[in-house]
C-alpha cells in the first residue's frame with residue numbers, strides 16, 4: 001500500500017482560518033528569513049504548510065521592524081565604541097605634549113643651553129678673536145711698561161686651555177638635553193600616529209559595516225517589496 005502524501009490543507013496554518021486557494025502561499029514561496037520568524041510563533045510550520053496573505057503581510061512588517069531595530073542598535077554600538085576610543089585617545093596628546101618652554105629645567109641646564117647657544121655663534125668667534133688680539137697687542141706692542149704676560153703668552157695659553165676644558169662638558173650637557181627633548185617629541189608623534197590609526201580603523205569598521213550589513217539589508221528589503229509587487233499583480237489578475 002502506497003503511503004498517502006500529506007494532505008495539502010486549504011487553511012492558513014498561522015491564523016487557522018479557511019481561505020481561498022489563491023489567497024494562500026505555499027511554504028516554498030515564503031522567504032527563508034520570514035519562515036524563521038513564522039517558525040518561532042508556529043512550531044508546526046513545515047514544507048507543506050500554507051499561509052494566507054494577511055498573515056504573510058503581518059510577518060513581513062514584523063521582519064522589517066526588527067531589521068530597522070537591529071540596524072539602529074548596531075549603529076548605536078558602533079558610535080559608542082568610537083566615542084569611547086576617541087575620548088580615551090583625546091587624552092593621549094595633552095599628557096605628553098613636549099614643553100619647549102623649559103619651565104621644568106633647573107638653573108644649571110638652562111645655563112648650559114645658553115652657553116652652548118652662545119658658544120656656537122659668530123658673535124662668540126668674533127669677540128674671542130678680538131680679545132685674543134687685544135691681549136697680544138697689550139703684551140707685545142709695548143703699551144705697558146711691565147707686560148703681565150710677555151711673549152710667548154703663557155698665561156693666555158692657560159686661559160685658552162681652561163676655556164676649552166669647560167666648553168666640552170657644557171656642550172655635552174646641552175646635547176643630552178636636546179636628545180631628551182627630541183625623544184619626548186618622537187614619543188608624542190608616535191602617540192598621535194597611534195590615535196590616527198585608531199580613528200582610521202574606526203572609519204574602516206564603519207565603512208565595512210555599511211558595505212556588508214546595510215547593503216545586504218537594503219537588498220532584502222527590496223526583495224520583500226518585489227514580492228509584494230508580484231502579489232499585487234496576482235491579486236489583480
Ligand SMILES: [Zn+2]
Nearest residue numbers: 012015052055
Ligand atoms: Zn492567516
